[in-house]
Amino acid sequence: MSELKILGVSAGYGRETVLEDVDLTVAEGTTTAVLGGSGSGKTTLLRAVAGFLRPGSGTITVGGRTVAGPGTWVPPERRGVGYVRQDGALFPHLSVAGNIAFGLPWPRRRHHDRVLELLDLVGLPAAIAERHPAQLSGGQQQRVALARALAPRPGLILLDEPFSSLDTALRTATREATAQALRAAGATTILVTHDQGEALSFADEVAILQAGRFRQVDSPRTVYREPVDAEVAEFLGDALLIAGSAADGSVTCRLGTLPAHGYPAGDVDVMIRPEQLTLTRPGAGGLDAVVRDIAYFGHDAVVELDPAGDESRDPLRSRVLGVDAPALGELVGVSVVGRVRTYPRVLD
CATH class of the missing domain: 2.40.50.140 (Nucleic acid-binding proteins)
Incomplete structure (x- = not known):
């Protein structure tokens, strides 16, 4: 997997600037939770990293390779980045196996073993491989979406509030299974969320994003016990x-x-x-x-x-x-x- 470096990135839509000169480093094999309220710039940050949005300034590197910067632009499909959306976005007409194997660059004869490997990694039984998304629970769908994102062994995984639509008990179980799968895969990961408890329990590092700027980036224990100011303290709990x-x-x-x-x-x-x-x-x-x-x-x-x-x-x-x-x-x-x-x- 790969280290992510974001340096001096500003981005927005038209004349509206959403992110302003932000810096963030996610070490290889670690998870950073970007925590912020609605409108803070969380999804804009993910879109810039994934390649769905071109920053106005700054550079983004994945595994030492610049994917966005002055004179440089690598399209999303060539960045080696996996993206898991809030709704999973599975293809309803494909089986679980078909969803996971979708986009694999390898010969089809190798797909079966990779699908079984990934189902085991995300804690799902091999028996569901031939089911379709409509036959799965919400938590199972999110695990399949994660398996699909991990299938081509990307350098970076982006999680866009993937647990927010699940009920409380299912959210906890799915979050724990996802964290275990990411650790087992050695994945470098960004999770964006507005849920303080989720960010603190899921990540190695928490980055507080407010009004398009990072207010504090540190370990979960430090940001909770030693917030930089009273505003961040109250935002965290x-x-x-x-x-x-x-x-x-x-x-x-x-x-x-x-x-x-x-x-x-x-x-x-x-x-x-x-x-x-x-x-x-x-x-x-x-x-x-x-x-x-x-x-x-x-x-x-x-x-x-x-x-x-x-x-x-x-x-x-x-x-x-x-x-x-x-x-x-x-x-x-x-x-x-x-x-x-x-x-x-x-x-x-």
Whole structure:
């Protein structure tokens, strides 16, 4: 498989610029999730890499070969790039085997073995090879689409929100099967998604794309625990932002004096993830609070808390195991686990 390098790429449609001078490197054999909301430029980026859209400026290389750049343009069919769309886009008139083998450059006598190899790779039984797409579940169709993209051994695989149309349980199973297949194939992969949990769990690296620019590119753990600013922090998941004063590697706020990293000193906004707030017995935490509301999800629960004796303050949110959820109106202590992230104070 191949390393992907995007350098100084700007692209758009007509006079509308969607991507502005973006850089991104996807190391060989790794997966990068490009995470962004609607209109952020995710699909435009994939279209430029695949060759469906010519960038206005910059260069794109796949495996050291320039496929787009000043004076250079390689058409999509010659880039060695596999593309899996959201709907799979299988040919309804072809069997599973026919879909997977479609476009293989090898003699037909070699197709059968390659089809069986790929079905095994994506976790599907050989018995479905003669079925047609209408006879498959949504998850099976997406796995067949992945097998088709992998069939000619492309240098790069592009996944365009391939799980978004599936129900929750099927999405999880299909995502796990896809990740295993890509790892087994040693594929270099870009996944574009608007689902934070999907990006964090699927990829080796997460690239946050907002308004046509990358805001942060790092490991899933780093972008979640150490987002570059409060806006990215809130985009990546539930985040509490409270006022504090930082000095000497700690910050003092209404939850006490906490170990911190980020902005080193002065007035700051303190970012705390709800799962960092643990509930204890009253008097044993940094402060006491009353349980105002509970959103119960079975495996966990989000508990909304009013600081005891001061209802004028913004409520806090704690994420706890479902079995540990307190009762409405209960008085609890609140403590913070781990280091918190600080940012320069933003005044309204």
